[in-house]
Amino acid sequence: MKNIGIIICLMYSIAACMAAEYDFRFAVLKYDGGGDWYEAKVGVINLMKALREASPMNPAPEPSVVSARDRELFLYPIIFINGHGNISFDDAEVRALRSYIEHGGFIFANDDFGMNESFRREMKKVFPESGFVELPVTHELYRSPYQFPAGLPKIHEHDGGPPKGYGIFHRGRLAVFYAFDADIADGWADPEVHKTPEAKRREALHMGVNIILYGLTH
Numbered sequence: 001m002k003n004i005g006i007i008i009c010l011m012y013s014i015a016a017c018m019a020a021e022y023d024f025r026f027a028v029l030k031y032d033g034g035g036d037w038y039e040a041k042v043g044v045i046n047l048m049k050a051l052r053e054a055s056p057m058n059p060a061p062e063p064s065v066v067s068a069r070d071r072e073l074f075l076y077p078i079i080f081i082n083g084h085g086n087i088s089f090d091d092a093e094v095r096a097l098r099s100y101i102e103h104g105g106f107i108f109a110n111d112d113f114g115m116n117e118s119f120r121r122e123m124k125k126v127f128p129e130s131g132f133v134e135l136p137v138t139h140e141l142y143r144s145p146y147q148f149p150a151g152l153p154k155i156h157e158h159d160g161g162p163p164k165g166y167g168i169f170h171r172g173r174l175a176v177f178y179a180f181d182a183d184i185a186d187g188w189a190d191p192e193v194h195k196t197p198e199a200k201r202r203e204a205l206h207m208g209v210n211i212i213l214y215g216l217t218h
Helices: 004-011 014-019 041-054 071-075 091-102 116-126 198-217
Strands: 027-030 064-067 078-083 106-111 164-170 173-180
Touching: 041 198, 064 071, 071 091, 078 198, 091 106, 091 116, 106 116, 106 198, 116 173, 173 198
Parallel strands: 027 064, 027 078, 078 106, 106 173
Antiparallel strands: 164 173
């Protein structure tokens, strides 16, 4: 945990990090295609509160919004992709996302139900040589700081299938984590939004914290 601030400083410039009001900004990726990339904004605010409680970090309370066309993309160690509908990346965005990963960035994607086909298609453009693999329940991402011995928690039913945590590895590093048929982002929302039981909300928030801390320290 103590190394997180150092790692973030290395990803930014030291001067920028010293001057920053917050030591981490969570970025939501804005994309074309019609999907509701913006859907989880309030939930992310709750996730940042949970991150602040679980670690020595001081994250910005609200997420930033960035497009793969923006040069600012490379300022964010983690970008979050979420939504129900279609995702579409143009050639420039594909190149930018590839470069983002190659320079140490981490993508955290959540299937809010309905984006699976398009997300897999577009990520194949970014990494044509690499496919998604299911992470074993023993993976470190499920073990720190919160323990998930059964792997990714199931928050919302949707298709009713088991939750699956998939990854894309690049040069031996888990560079993309994809939460499928779990919808942990809906579990970050305020309780009255989806009527999610408190125990499930806690699971969703804790899983989100695990993913962020893993992405920042790897």
